[in-house]
Each structure stands twice: as C-alpha cells, then as structure tokens.
Amino acid sequence: MSGLVLTDFSVAHGPCDVLRDISLSVGPGECVGLLGPNGAGKTTLMRAALGLMAHRGQSSISAMPLSLRAKTVAWLPQTREIAWPVTVENLIALGRLPHLAPGGTPGDADKAAIDSAIARMGLEGFRTRIATQLSGGEQARVLIARALAQATPVLMVDEPAAGLDPAHQITLMQTLAREADRGRAIIASIHDLGLAARFCTRLVVLWRGGIVADGPPLSVLTPDLLAEVFHIRAHIAQTEDGVIVQPLGLVS
Numbered sequence: 001m002s003g004l005v006l007t008d009f010s011v012a013h014g015p016c017d018v019l020r021d022i023s024l025s026v027g028p029g030e031c032v033g034l035l036g037p038n039g040a041g042k043t044t045l046m047r048a049a050l051g052l053m054a055h056r057g058q059s060s061i062s063a064m065p066l067s068l069r070a071k072t073v074a075w076l077p078q079t080r081e082i083a084w085p086v087t088v089e090n091l092i093a094l095g096r097l098p099h100l101a102p103g104g105t106p107g108d109a110d111k112a113a114i115d116s117a118i119a120r121m122g123l124e125g126f127r128t129r130i131a132t133q134l135s136g137g138e139q140a141r142v143l144i145a146r147a148l149a150q151a152t153p154v155l156m157v158d159e160p161a162a163g164l165d166p167a168h169q170i171t172l173m174q175t176l177a178r179e180a181d182r183g184r185a186i187i188a189s190i191h192d193l194g195l196a197a198r199f200c201t202r203l204v205v206l207w208r209g210g211i212v213a214d215g216p217p218l219s220v221l222t223p224d225l226l227a228e229v230f231h232i233r234a235h236i237a238q239t240e241d242g243v244i245v246q247p248l249g250l251v252s
C-alpha cells in the first residue's frame with residue numbers, strides 16, 4: 001500500500017509562499033493529525049499534495065496520472081457541497097466510480113464497499129433520503145462515507161469532525177483509527193486537540209510556513225508549543241481512556 005511523500009514542497013498564494021520546503025512522509029498504518037492555527041496552511045498542503053493547486057517540489061500523489069490518483073487517495077474537502085438532490089446511497093456509490101470500467105455498473109465488491117461505508121457512518125436509516133435535504137452534520141457523514149467507499153490506500157480529510165455531534169465525532173475518529181490499523185494512510189486536518197491527541201498515531205504541526213513539530217501526540221503537544229503556536233495553555237493527562245487535552249485559557 002502506498003502513502004504520501006512530499007519533498008521540498010512549497011506552495012504560494014500569489015507572490016507569498018504559504019508553505020516552504022516541506023518534507024513529509026506518511027505511510028500505511030499511520031493516522032496523522034495535521035494541526036495548526038487558522039491560516040497555517042493545512043488545507044493548502046492537502047490540496048496541493050493532491051495536485052489541485054500549483055506547487056514546487058514533489059508530491060508522490062500529484063505526480064500520479066489522474067486515473068491512478070483516484071484509486072489511490074480519497075479526499076474530503078473542508079467545504080461540504082452536495083450539488084445534486086440524489087439519494088444518500090447513490091451519492092456514496094459515487095465513491096466507487098474510480099473502480100468501475102467506463103460505462104460499467106457496480107458489482108458485488110462495489111455494493112459491499114458501499115454497504116460497509118454506510119454501516120461505518122451509521123447511515124442505514126438514510127439510504128433513500130435525498131442528500132441535499134439532510135442536516136449539515138448528516139451531510140458531512142454521507143460525504144465521509146463516500147470517501148470510505150472509495151477504499152483507497154490513502155484517505156485525506158479536511159476537518160472531518162467539524163459539525164458532528166460528540167458521539168459522531170468519536171465514531172468518526174474511531175473509524176479513521178481503525179482504517180489506519182487496517183493499513184491505510186490517514187491524513188486529517190483537525191482543530192480539536194483532544195480528538196487529535198486521543199485518536200491519531202502522530203501529529204504534525206504547521207506554523208509559519210513549515211512543520212514545527214512531528215511525532216507522537218504527547219511529545220508534540222508540549223506546554224511550550226501550545227503557548228507559542230496556539231496561544232493557549234491546556235490540561236493534558238494520560239488516562240486509561242487515552243490522552244486528554246483540555247484547553248484552559250489564553251496565554252499572551
């Protein structure tokens with residue numbers, strides 16, 4: 001199974017580099033939480049790595065031909081847009097398109113992948129609902145299910161927990177962690193430090209155009225880093241349920 005390798009990777013918006021000379025490798029089995037304050041470049045990094053934005057340097061994914069890219073990486077963008085009033089099941093089935101022959105229809109393996117994604121996102125009762133008529137959080141779960149149904153070795157998701165209630169946030173993060181356990185490479189931008197610390201195997205922090213920390217959650221989320229990068233202090237504890245990170249207040 002493949003992952004993502006970025007080498008000397010830089011991205012500019014206009015004349016300014018948002019990201020400079022980043023090197024990052026994410027392999028099978030890793031669930032990487034991509035952290036950083038607003039505007040740090042998390043979305044930019046993922047979109048450029050996918051080949052959706054111009055960049056300098058190398059991305060192992062953007063270098064692939066389009067047909068291979070669609071079989072290699074599934075992408076959940078930050079802006080959840082459902083363009084057509086299709087049923088939930090048909091929308092999730094779109095995740096199988098890269099695997100179908102031109103003009104082909106879904107076979108047993110495709111139907112199994114769709115059913116599995118529906119089950120993992122708890123959407124059994126929504127199959128025949130019109131996707132555009134769902135709540136924001138329900139639509140987010142449908143789009144995550146579409147990405148899961150794509151069954152790619154790499155899953156890149158931009159703030160996947162945004163808009164989900166606590167139970168569905170935990171379900172989502174458990175699902176991502178399980179997908180990593182099964183050998184996928186997961187890259188998830190995430191603002192909730194508690195969810196990131198508890199469910200990700202590795203955290204990568206973007207700040208001022210570069211990676212300023214990269215490693216296991218407890219080694220990354222130090223008081224100094226939280227103060228300098230996020231301007232917060234937090235309670236951090238290792239419990240039998242995992243790492244807990246609770247922001248407490250601002251530091252100047």
Ligand SMILES: Nc1ncnc2c1ncn2[C@@H]1O[C@H](COP(=O)(O)OP(=O)(O)OP(=O)(O)O)[C@@H](O)[C@H]1O
Pocket residue numbers: 013014018036037038039040041042043044045
């Ligand atoms: N199309 C654009 N044109 C010019 N600047 C842009 C454009 N898109 C993003 N930027 C700038 O690039 C920087 C990085 O944006 P990006 O969306 O990657 O950050 P982010 O870390 O994902 O932020 P957030 O946590 O707020 O979603 C920001 O300063 C943003 O204002």
